[in-house]
Amino acid sequence: MNVLVYLVPLALALGALGLAAFLWALKHGQFEDLDGAAWRAISDDDLPEDERH
Amino acid sequence: MSEAQDLSLFVRHPSEGVAAMDLVVDGVFCGACIATIEKGLRRQDGVRGARVNLASKRVTVEWDDGALEPPAILERLEALGYPAFPFASGAVDSVEMQAEKRLLRCLGVAAFGAMNVMLLSVSLWAGADSDPNSATRDLFHWLSALVALPTAAYAGLPFFESAAKALRARSLNMDVPISLGVVLALGMSVVQTLAHERDAYFDSAVMLLMFLLAGRFLDQRMRRRTRDFALNLSAIRADRAVKLFEGGEARETPIGAIRPGDLVLVRAGERVAVDGTVEDGRSDIDQSLVTGETAPTAVSPGASVYAGTVNMSGALRVRVQSAASGTLLDEVNGLLVRAVEQRSSYVQLADRATRLYVPVVHVTALATFLGWLALGAGWQQSLIVAITVLIITCPCALGLAVPAVQVVAAGALFRRGLILNSGEALERLAEADTVVFDKTGTLTQPRPTLANAADIEAADLALAGSLALSSRHPLARAVAEASGAREPIAAEEVPGQGVSALHCGERVRLGSVAWCEAEAEAAPVAAAWPDASLIALRTPERVVVFAVRQLLRPDASAVIADVARNHEIEILSGDREPAVALVARELGVSRFEAGLKPADKIARLKALAFAGKRALMVGDGLNDAPALAAAHVSISPISAAHIAQAQADALFLGERLQPVADALRLSARARRLMVENLWLSAIYNMVAVPLAILGFATPLIAALAMSGSSILVTVNALRARSAGAPRR
Numbered sequence: 001m002n003v004l005v006y007l008v009p010l011a012l013a014l015g016a017l018g019l020a021a022f023l024w025a026l027k028h029g030q031f032e033d034l035d036g037a038a039w040r041a042i043s044d045d046d047l048p049e050d051e052r053h
Numbered sequence: 054m055s056e057a058q059d060l061s062l063f064v065r066h067p068s069e070g071v072a073a074m075d076l077v078v079d080g081v082f083c084g085a086c087i088a089t090i091e092k093g094l095r096r097q098d099g100v101r102g103a104r105v106n107l108a109s110k111r112v113t114v115e116w117d118d119g120a121l122e123p124p125a126i127l128e129r130l131e132a133l134g135y136p137a138f139p140f141a142s143g144a145v146d147s148v149e150m151q152a153e154k155r156l157l158r159c160l161g162v163a164a165f166g167a168m169n170v171m172l173l174s175v176s177l178w179a180g181a182d183s184d185p186n187s188a189t190r191d192l193f194h195w196l197s198a199l200v201a202l203p204t205a206a207y208a209g210l211p212f213f214e215s216a217a218k219a220l221r222a223r224s225l226n227m228d229v230p231i232s233l234g235v236v237l238a239l240g241m242s243v244v245q246t247l248a249h250e251r252d253a254y255f256d257s258a259v260m261l262l263m264f265l266l267a268g269r270f271l272d273q274r275m276r277r278r279t280r281d282f283a284l285n286l287s288a289i290r291a292d293r294a295v296k297l298f299e300g301g302e303a304r305e306t307p308i309g310a311i312r313p314g315d316l317v318l319v320r321a322g323e324r325v326a327v328d329g330t331v332e333d334g335r336s337d338i339d340q341s342l343v344t345g346e347t348a349p350t351a352v353s354p355g356a357s358v359y360a361g362t363v364n365m366s367g368a369l370r371v372r373v374q375s376a377a378s379g380t381l382l383d384e385v386n387g388l389l390v391r392a393v394e395q396r397s398s399y400v401q402l403a404d405r406a407t408r409l410y411v412p413v414v415h416v417t418a419l420a421t422f423l424g425w426l427a428l429g430a431g432w433q434q435s436l437i438v439a440i441t442v443l444i445i446t447c448p449c450a451l452g453l454a455v456p457a458v459q460v461v462a463a464g465a466l467f468r469r470g471l472i473l474n475s476g477e478a479l480e481r482l483a484e485a486d487t488v489v490f491d492k493t494g495t496l497t498q499p500r501p502t503l504a505n506a507a508d509i510e511a512a513d514l515a516l517a518g519s520l521a522l523s524s525r526h527p528l529a530r531a532v533a534e535a536s537g538a539r540e541p542i543a544a545e546e547v548p549g550q551g552v553s554a555l556h557c558g559e560r561v562r563l564g565s566v567a568w569c570e571a572e573a574e575a576a577p578v579a580a581a582w583p584d585a586s587l588i589a590l591r592t593p594e595r596v597v598v599f600a601v602r603q604l605l606r607p608d609a610s611a612v613i614a615d616v617a618r619n620h621e622i623e624i625l626s627g628d629r630e631p632a633v634a635l636v637a638r639e640l641g642v643s644r645f646e647a648g649l650k651p652a653d654k655i656a657r658l659k660a661l662a663f664a665g666k667r668a669l670m671v672g673d674g675l676n677d678a679p680a681l682a683a684a685h686v687s688i689s690p691i692s693a694a695h696i697a698q699a700q701a702d703a704l705f706l707g708e709r710l711q712p713v714a715d716a717l718r719l720s721a722r723a724r725r726l727m728v729e730n731l732w733l734s735a736i737y738n739m740v741a742v743p744l745a746i747l748g749f750a751t752p753l754i755a756a757l758a759m760s761g762s763s764i765l766v767t768v769n770a771l772r773a774r775s776a777g778a779p780r781r
Contacts, residue, residue, distance in 0.1 A: 004189075008196060012169060019165040026157060036107030039084030 166204030234447035292326035322525030336367035345627030388679035450762035454730035457770035462723035478702035481686035483724035491672030492626035497603035503535035584632030
């Protein structure tokens, strides 16, 4: 059972990491425009003019 | 419109030297629109940035303060092909947004807690507590407590706050038993852990919070979305008025910046945007949105005009005033205040269930405690069983039963073009057994249309249409629209009379019947269309009379026939008897009253209520506002007067009347599902509570029962979405 000594904190830490990521995303408005985000992902504004398709 | 626009009302200053404005943009649908708008705006000099929100159809533009005038941004967007409307993002908006974000944050925390506590609980159930000295079990319980206590303290706050508020007001709401259950479950679990006991309920408490938060979050988001949509519409529809400054300068100003005492200019063909008295000018006013009367009224200096009416022929200068005594607006306001005061407070289904549920549960728990004590168990064990009863009855399913149906039904109605203004509207709609319609603007389309096109020769119609193109008069516009004319004939407008022009060397006129000397020809047309306004075309050879009237909504007959199967139907109108009779006959409605004043409409609704009927009032006019407030439940079209919209429980969009029928059908089904869900959770309690009273409820059973019943009622609620096939 000694394995618990590091497995349990590891599990909690991973969960907490996920929670922190979620709270960060929420705070920075990542969920404010769910429809627009879907379209922005496929826009290729970041490429130079000649590489766009 | 040559006037400069004053948009300072809408400009924000987020930081030093930066100005920003929020705009509603109609017609953004995809990524291409986003790219066009954002790039197009950024190319403008002085613009710092632009960000489109596709979900809410809004754009936020930031620019260097003073580098450009706000109207330039509107012009730029117009040139890009996206007409935009400035939008004042009010304080209400951000408060609602904060509440939604907070619920989502709480939900995230609760989900994290539930996952980790479950991880520990499941390993215990799976056999980790077979360890004879219980050291592992105690460790897992302490770890659970370490996660569950802070989680509940944070994620439970919305419930604790609401429960405290209810208790301070000496009432009970659903959050009181929820808070009590969570706190007792956690407290008891800590005591059990200290005593090295087997059963702890950390997982149940946190899971309960997670399920309830999910329900609340969805509910809040649905409400915000429909309200956002309504706000967008009001921004798009927002009236502007041409304000006349001292010194003669005229400037187009948003209505929010106009104060009583200001002088505004209302040109022919424009909608009057303010209530006031005429200072200068003569004209005819289409009052149909105010009184329901379709025939225009003549106004001269000293007369009152109301927001929402249409100025038909001459330019007017209007002195803005808030409700002056003795005017129609004053009468309506007085009636409105009384109707709102007399409105009985409606007790929602969920509240009725709560009132029944809370005492029953608490008495049961108390009886369990006393029962075990009487049977010789120690007080500690009795207390544990009693608390288990509280935990197992915790209103997880009950808390979801009604809101889940509301969210799903409101979403389904939203897609069918109906926006609910209040949560309880759905339940009150389901109870309606009588539907009372206003005529003008509700059963009929808000804009006038040419009625007798079939009786008119194509050449005459084409000529009249070309002439009509050069006039701003609403009747002329209807003729122009019906003719499909594209090329205007150069014509001169005679104020208050009509237009005249030289066509193929001959003088032709289009205008009022008197001006065209067409009284003789007009008489038979007036008899055939009693509710129509007439205009005439005079050429040297002949005279043609056009009847322009508000046509019925395209699906009005079908919808009325559909609704009439389960509801009684009446028409209450402020318009003249012949006009109302004609519409009633067309729709096959036998009960109608015409020429009603706002007070008469209320009297009729009171009579209905006295006879035990529950009336749905559908109306749009200023004169309907008190009746909308007095009825059991009310719906307005989106074209309604502002004051009427504010009173209505729901708004419907578009030209069709179908959303009204949908609302009745879907709400009836939603209510049935709510009752069903309440029964489902009652049955769950009937099974689970005896187990708990007898002391058989383990944490595993509690967790299974709780999630099982929650999922059951949620799945059942989803059925509210598909209430029969929508009729096309």
